[in-house]
Every structure is written in C-alpha cells, then in structure tokens.
Amino acid sequence: MSRLAHILVLLLPSWWSQAQYVHYSSVFEQRAFENIQHDTNSKHKLALFFAIDSSMTDSAFNHYYEALTLESQGQGFDKKPQRLFQSVQDMHLQHFDQQAVFPEIMQSQRFNCVSGTALLAFFLEQNDYQYHIEEMPFHVFLSIAHKGKEYILESTDTAVGFFKDNEANRKMYSGDTIDNSVLFQLVGANTGQRYGLVVKGEIDLLELAGLAYYNDAVKLINQGKWRLAARQLEKAFILYPSQRINELYKYSIIQLLNDEHLGQKAMEYYLQELLKHTYQVAVK
Numbered sequence: 001m002s003r004l005a006h007i008l009v010l011l012l013p014s015w016w017s018q019a020q021y022v023h024y025s026s027v028f029e030q031r032a033f034e035n036i037q038h039d040t041n042s043k044h045k046l047a048l049f050f051a052i053d054s055s056m057t058d059s060a061f062n063h064y065y066e067a068l069t070l071e072s073q074g075q076g077f078d079k080k081p082q083r084l085f086q087s088v089q090d091m092h093l094q095h096f097d098q099q100a101v102f103p104e105i106m107q108s109q110r111f112n113c114v115s116g117t118a119l120l121a122f123f124l125e126q127n128d129y130q131y132h133i134e135e136m137p138f139h140v141f142l143s144i145a146h147k148g149k150e151y152i153l154e155s156t157d158t159a160v161g162f163f164k165d166n167e168a169n170r171k172m173y174s175g176d177t178i179d180n181s182v183l184f185q186l187v188g189a190n191t192g193q194r195y196g197l198v199v200k201g202e203i204d205l206l207e208l209a210g211l212a213y214y215n216d217a218v219k220l221i222n223q224g225k226w227r228l229a230a231r232q233l234e235k236a237f238i239l240y241p242s243q244r245i246n247e248l249y250k251y252s253i254i255q256l257l258n259d260e261h262l263g264q265k266a267m268e269y270y271l272q273e274l275l276k277h278t279y280q281v282a283v284k
Contacts, residue, residue: 022238023158023231025054028061029102033238035211036206042125046237048090048209049118052216052232056103064106068122085162087151088123092271099219102212112141116155121205125217136173165282178252203240210240217248226255227262230270243283 003028013147024030029051032063035044043065050056052066069098073093077084088141094109104110105119117133117140124144131144131153142153143165150165163169218227233249253274262270 024235024236025231026051026056028056028058029054029235031058033168033235040206042122045209047203048206049115049212052101053103064103067106069126071162072123072126072244077123078129081124081144081151081153082162083126084123088120089155089161092119093155093158099215101216105222111155111158112215112260114208114215117142117153118205118212119207120153120155120207132203133203133208135201135207139152139173140203140208141173154249207240207242209244210236210238210245212236213239214245214248217252221248221252225264226252226259230256233282234273237277237281241281241283246277246281246283250274253277 014269015058021069022030022033024033030045032044032047032051036048046068047061047064050061061250071087074126075083075087076086092105092109097104097110100110100112100115102115102118105115105181111119120142121131121250124142129144134141134143141155144151144153152163152165152169154161154163160223213232217229217232217236220232230249230252233245233252236245237249253270257267257274
C-alpha cells in the first residue's frame with residue numbers, strides 16, 4: 001500500500017471535516033485577509049497585494065498607501081485617464097519581470113501584468129473610474145469607458161499601452177489560447193480528468209489578488225518548494241475560487257502527501273484539504 005493510500009484509509013472517517021486554519025506567513029497577511037471579510041475598500045484590497053511579501057508590516061504598508069494616495073490627488077487623473085495611465089507607467093512600471101511580486105513595484109519598479117494591472121486599478125478606483133479587469137489564460141489587462149469612448153490599458157506596454165478598445169486592437173489578444181493544455185496535462189496525469197475552458201473573462205480586484213498568489217505559487221513550484229506553494233494556493237483559492245487554482249492546489253497537495261518528511265499533523269490537514277477540494281468546493 002502506498003503512503004498516500006495508507007493515510008487515506010486512516011482518515012476516511014473524518015475526511016469531510018473542514019480545515020480550521022489558514023497558513024499565513026505574517027501577522028500583516030492574516031490581518032489583510034481578515035479585514036477584507038468586513039470591508040472591501042481600496043486600501044484593504046491593496047493590502048492583499050502587499051501581503052504576498054512575508055516581511056511586510058503595517059507601518060511599511062501605510063507608508064506606501066499614503067504615498068500612492070497622495071500621488072493620485074491633484075493630478076487631474078479623474079478627467080484624463082490617459083494622463084493617469086502614463087503617470088503610473090512613468091513612476092512605477094519600468095522593468096517588466098514575469099516573476100515580480102507587487103511590492104517590487106514600490107521598491108524597484110519591477111512588475112508583471114498582474115501587479116501592473118492591480119496598481120492601475122487602484123488609481124482608477126481612487127479617481128472613480130468604472131473599469132474591467134479582463135483575464136486570459138496567461139495575461140490580464142484593463143478596459144474602461146470614458147466620455148462615450150472605450151479604451152484598453154495594457155500595463156506591459158510602456159510605449160503605447162493606452163489605446164482605443166476596438167476589434168482591430170483586440171486582435172493582439174486572440175493568440176492567448178483559451179485551452180490551458182499545459183496545466184491540465186500536468187494535472188490530468190494525477191486525476192485522470194480533462195478540462196476545457198477555464199478562464200477568459202472578467203474578474204474583480206480581489207480575484208486578481210488571487211492570481212497574484214497563484215503566480216507566486218507557480219514560482220515556488222518551479223523551485224521545488226511544494227509546501228510553500230500549497231500555502232500560497234490555499235490563499236489564492238480563498239480570493240479566487242477558480243478551476244485552475246483549485247486543480248493546481250490539489251496537484252501540489254498530492255506532491256506533499258508523498259513526501260516522507262511531512263509530519264502527521266500536516267498530512268492530516270492536507271488530506272482533508274485534498275478531499276474537500278475534490279468533492280466539496282464550488283469553482284468558477
């Protein structure tokens with residue numbers, strides 16, 4: 001009997017039990033998740049992106065938040081969205097790095113499409129714009145309407161990232177396939193299942209924070225850090241209960257449960273998580 005099968009037999013009587021806690025990497029992160037349950041204001045949503053950094057503190061975050069809020073005021077951003085976009089690009093989005101996490105924007109101007117989109121969304125909210133975050137399998141971007149015209153805000157294009165939203169300009173996104181075949185070939189080897197379309201639609205800023213945690217987990221998986229990856233995916237799913245996050249979380253747990261160095265308590269916890277995320281949870 002395999003190690004995983006042996007654990008399953010031992011724990012079947014309690015397999016429907018819910019996890020009693022989430023693995024937070026800092027007090028700041030725990031508070032950020034608790035705050036968002038009661039109030040989804042811009043500050044609390046922004047805190048989730050900073051919380052990915054385990055060294056983040058309340059004082060550091062408040063310093064960044066006050067600086068960004070001050071930057072947003074008195075610039076005429078509420079009247080000219082292109083000015084808002086260009087200013088954010090010039091001040092913060094200078095060095096594209098696929099593996100960057102949000103706090104690096106403030107520290108070294110390093111960003112990716114998720115963190116760049118999140119920062120632009122924060123400024124749009126501060127200036128009362130109605131915006132849409134559009135998700136594709138490997139990319140996210142923003143769209144807005146202003147004075148009867150529609151625009152796309154592409155954070156990763158520092159030259160001409162603000163442009164009209166029309167059929168011709170959207171053709172650049174058509175190559176981002178709707179079939180996440182790489183991920184599902186990986187998962188399918190362990191689940192025996194195939195999945196079709198999982199993403200290509202509109203998400204909100206909380207769900208974008210979930211994608212930020214998902215991206216961080218992918219980076220950890222590439223480093224062979226399965227336990228840390230599972231913890232990030234656990235939080236990613238709380239923010240964005242999507243199919244691809246759920247499947248990668250389960251796959252990460254399977255790797256953990258076959259680790260001989262995993263303690264009994266952790267085994268029980270992650271087996272319960274695996275069973276819950278296989279049979280109980282609903283995904284988008």
